[in-house]
Amino acid sequence: xxxxxxxxxxxxxxxxxxxxxxxxxxxxxxxxxxxxxxxxxxxxxxxxxxxxxxxxxxxxxxxxxxxxxxxxxxxxxxxxxxxxxxxxxxxxxxxxxxxxxxxxxxxxxxxxxxxxxxxxxxxxxxxxxxxxxxxxxxxxxxxxxxxx
Amino acid sequence: xxxxxxxxxxxxxxxxxxxxxxxxxxxxxxxxxxxxxxxxxxxxxxxxxxxxxxxxxxxxxxxxxxxxxxxxxxxxxxxxxxxxxxxxxxxxxxxxxxxxxxxxxxxxxxxxxxxxxxxxxxxx
Numbered sequence: 001x002x003x004x005x006x007x008x009x010x011x012x013x014x015x016x017x018x019x020x021x022x023x024x025x026x027x028x029x030x031x032x033x034x035x036x037x038x039x040x041x042x043x044x045x046x047x048x049x050x051x052x053x054x055x056x057x058x059x060x061x062x063x064x065x066x067x068x069x070x071x072x073x074x075x076x077x078x079x080x081x082x083x084x085x086x087x088x089x090x091x092x093x094x095x096x097x098x099x100x101x102x103x104x105x106x107x108x109x110x111x112x113x114x115x116x117x118x119x120x121x122x123x124x125x126x127x128x129x130x131x132x133x134x135x136x137x138x139x140x141x142x143x144x145x146x147x148x
Numbered sequence: 149x150x151x152x153x154x155x156x157x158x159x160x161x162x163x164x165x166x167x168x169x170x171x172x173x174x175x176x177x178x179x180x181x182x183x184x185x186x187x188x189x190x191x192x193x194x195x196x197x198x199x200x201x202x203x204x205x206x207x208x209x210x211x212x213x214x215x216x217x218x219x220x221x222x223x224x225x226x227x228x229x230x231x232x233x234x235x236x237x238x239x240x241x242x243x244x245x246x247x248x249x250x251x252x253x254x255x256x257x258x259x260x261x262x263x264x265x266x267x268x269x270x271x272x
Contacts, residue, residue, distance in 0.1 A: 051169055052212040055191045084171040084184060088191040094184045096176050103185055103258070115185060115254040117262075124262055126255040 032080035033070050036093075039083045040066050043091060051087050059089040061110030066091045069106070072134040077144070095143055102143050104131060116142065152248045154232035160224035163200040164233065164245065165267060167212045168219055173266065181266055183219055185258040193250035197221075197233070202243035205267060211240070219264040229256050 043058050050057065081093040081104075089108035095101070101117040112131040116139070117124050131139075141147040168187040175181050188195055198208050205218055223233055231247050238244040251257050 050213065052167060052216065053190055053192065053196055082171070082174045082184070084169065084186065086186040087189045090186070092172075092184060092186050094174060096174060096182055101182070101258075103254075105186065105254075113254070115258055117258055119262075124259065126258050128254045 030075040030078070030080075033075055036070060036081065036083055037067070040091065043083070043085045046085055050085065053087060055085075055087040056089040056108070058085055058091055059108040059110075062086075062090045062106040062108055065106045065110050065112055066093075069093075069104070069112070069134050074135065074137050074140060077137060077140040079143070097143050098145065100143055100145065102139065114139065152232055152234040154227070155235045155245065158199060158223055158233050158235075158245070160222070160227060162223045163220045164197040164223060164226065164247075165200050165203070165205075165208055165218045165220050166195070166197045166264070167208055167216045169213075170215045170217050173217065173219075183261040183264045185254055185261045187219060187264070188247075188251060188257040188260045190250065195247040195250065196236075197245050197247060198241065199243040199245055200267075203241055207241055207243075211238075218267040220267045221260055221264045225260065225263040229259055231256075 040063060044063055046057050048057055049055060079095055079097060081095050084092045084094065086092045086105060086107075091106040093104045093106075095103075099119045101119065102114065103116075104112060104114045106112055113128065114131050115126055115128040117126040138147060166187065168183070172184045172187045173181050174184070190196065200220060208218055209216060226233060226247055229251070231249065231251060233245050234248050236244050236246045251260065
């Protein structure tokens with residue numbers, strides 16, 4: 001018996017630029033990112049009224065943006081988050097490092113918001129805003145305590 | 149529509165219970181649990197709570213989902229943030245209330261979450 005192989009000639013000889021996207025090597029991805037992806041996929045299966053208050057399931061736009069966050073953020077700078085579904089069809093990532101607390105919420109319409117909180121003996125102070133660039137490192141330096 | 153009334157028979161020292169998804173609670177490296185602000189978020193813009201002294205953990209959990217837990221918060225915290233605790237009895241639980249108006253500001257929801265602690269069932 002002889003082994004044979006068939007090579008197929010690709011029909012397309014050129015590619016439109018918009019077909020390309022960034023590829024991240026799995027070897028370069030933080031181990032927690034895999035767990036995060038798995039949790040997100042698990043939350044994607046939640047039914048209507050998963051929270052017992054009538055919430056919609058997690059929306060495709062929220063899922064897409066959470067996955068985009070994991071593929072575009074500087075993961076090497078980011079500690080492992082806690083991941084949760086959010087009422088209305090969103091997803092939330094939460095970090096707490098010493099006195100600093102950060103929440104990033106992927107809203108049902110695909111927009112992304114953050115709230116960062118610093119706890120002091122006098123009380124907590126929060127600052128909130130919109131996340132429009134996942135590759136921005138400032139917020140991660142803040143979480144690590146390297147920026148005020 | 150009449151203006152919702154901040155229940156005069158509910159004191160600042162009373163405790164409100166809210167049922168939340170267990171994924172919304174973190175255990176920090178020091179062992180202290182923290183609640184995420186979206187525990188006080190609601191699609192229908194009505195934060196549902198129960199007056200602790202008029203109900204039981206079992207009754208509140210019985211109308212929830214598996215793996216939900218109960219967090220408690222003092223009424224004073226809610227009122228100091230500018231919200232009312234309005235009675236909204238359910239057919240099977242007269243202790244049901246809602247926090248009004250809906251806390252749209254993340255910072256307010258965060259403040260409520262920071263002030264909340266987990267309530268354990270009396271018999272487990």
